[in-house]
Amino acid sequence: MSASFDLIAAAPSPLAENGAINLEMVRPLVDHLVESGVTGLFALGTTGECMSLTTSERQSLAEEFVRSSDGRIPVTVHVGHNSLAEACGLATHAKLAGADAIAMLPPCYFKPNSLDAVLECLRCVASAGKGLPIYYYHIPHLTGVPVDIVELIGRADDTIDGFAGVKFTSPAVDLFQLGLAEAGEKTVAFGVDEMLLSGVLAGATMAIGSTYNFAAPLFLSVVQAFQEGDLEEARRLQQVATSMIHVLIRHGGLGAIKLAINELTVDCGPTRLPLRMPSGEQWPIIREELAEVGLFDWCQGLASADS
Ligand SMILES: CC(=O)N[C@H](C=O)[C@@H](O)[C@H](O)[C@H](O)CO
Numbered sequence: 001m002s003a004s005f006d007l008i009a010a011a012p013s014p015l016a017e018n019g020a021i022n023l024e025m026v027r028p029l030v031d032h033l034v035e036s037g038v039t040g041l042f043a044l045g046t047t048g049e050c051m052s053l054t055t056s057e058r059q060s061l062a063e064e065f066v067r068s069s070d071g072r073i074p075v076t077v078h079v080g081h082n083s084l085a086e087a088c089g090l091a092t093h094a095k096l097a098g099a100d101a102i103a104m105l106p107p108c109y110f111k112p113n114s115l116d117a118v119l120e121c122l123r124c125v126a127s128a129g130k131g132l133p134i135y136y137y138h139i140p141h142l143t144g145v146p147v148d149i150v151e152l153i154g155r156a157d158d159t160i161d162g163f164a165g166v167k168f169t170s171p172a173v174d175l176f177q178l179g180l181a182e183a184g185e186k187t188v189a190f191g192v193d194e195m196l197l198s199g200v201l202a203g204a205t206m207a208i209g210s211t212y213n214f215a216a217p218l219f220l221s222v223v224q225a226f227q228e229g230d231l232e233e234a235r236r237l238q239q240v241a242t243s244m245i246h247v248l249i250r251h252g253g254l255g256a257i258k259l260a261i262n263e264l265t266v267d268c269g270p271t272r273l274p275l276r277m278p279s280g281e282q283w284p285i286i287r288e289e290l291a292e293v294g295l296f297d298w299c300q301g302l303a304s305a306d307s
């Protein structure tokens with residue numbers, strides 16, 4: 001009865017204890033994601049610590065994510081880089097590797113100082129992607145690149161081959177809503193998991209996020225309750241999700257999210273500096289707090305992940 005909704009996990013990059021990439025854990029991770037109900041995978045983005053990996057590590061992981069998906073779920077590979085030449089190389093590589101789409105963060109050390117400059121970067125990477133659908137990745141609190149996303153959508157749509165939309169990670173739901181209106185058939189994916197219901201109310205039909213790696217059933221229930229018109233239930237479930245994320249933010253943010261992924265799904269190893277992860281000894285405390293806010297009531301499969 002419910003309309004379709006795309007819930008896309010922003011996958012972590014599996015690393016070994018010695019810090020090297022761990023290709024062997026990619027397939028178990030993808031198998032878990034497919035089973036958990038997500039409808040796509042976003043590789044090598046923020047959660048995948050893209051900016052902390054070398055180009056060849058990014059290429060190897062991109063290949064392994066595509067191979068492991070076996071066409072079961074589409075794979076979008078993030079290819080942004082401070083060096084536009086590297087970003088273009090990664091885009092061409094993603095095309096050859098068989099990715100379904102690419103996404104691009106703008107260069108963010110030297111920041112593009114105008115929308116024109118952002119569009120030129122996007123055009124360059126889109127053309128290196130040789131026809132692959134490309135998403136602009138808007139996450140201004142991390143990039144420091146505050147583009148007018150509504151204007152970007154309007155102008156990219158007319159001038160950039162392959163432009164498929166935006167991944168919108170900002171709590172500015174008003175701009176998200178205006179972006180959706182401007183985008184027409186293109187996609188504006190919502191990227192703030194702790195506000196998913198607000199995004200859905202504004203019209204989101206796709207969300208991409210880190211906590212969908214381990215809590216997809218909870219978020220799918222939020223969307224389903226909304227689609228069935230049960231706003232009270234949707235709000236109650238989103239409250240669980242929001243509280244769960246605020247527990248993880250209190251314990252260190254992305255490092256704590258990777259720890260939760262490891263403990264509740266597939267062990268994807270440590271984060272890489274400059275990110276840091278809470279120590280294993282902190283997990284029982286975090287787990288208890290997650291239980292208190294009700295996470296395990298809604299993600300039954302996780303409740304047994306006690307070890
Ligand atoms: C900064 C960041 O990582 N943003 C992610 C998406 O883009 C989100 O999925 C968050 O990790 C999530 O909403 C928790 O704050």
Ligand SMILES: CC(=O)C(=O)O
Nearest residue numbers: 010045046047209210
């Ligand atoms: C969280 C997210 O969407 C990313 O990893 O890029």
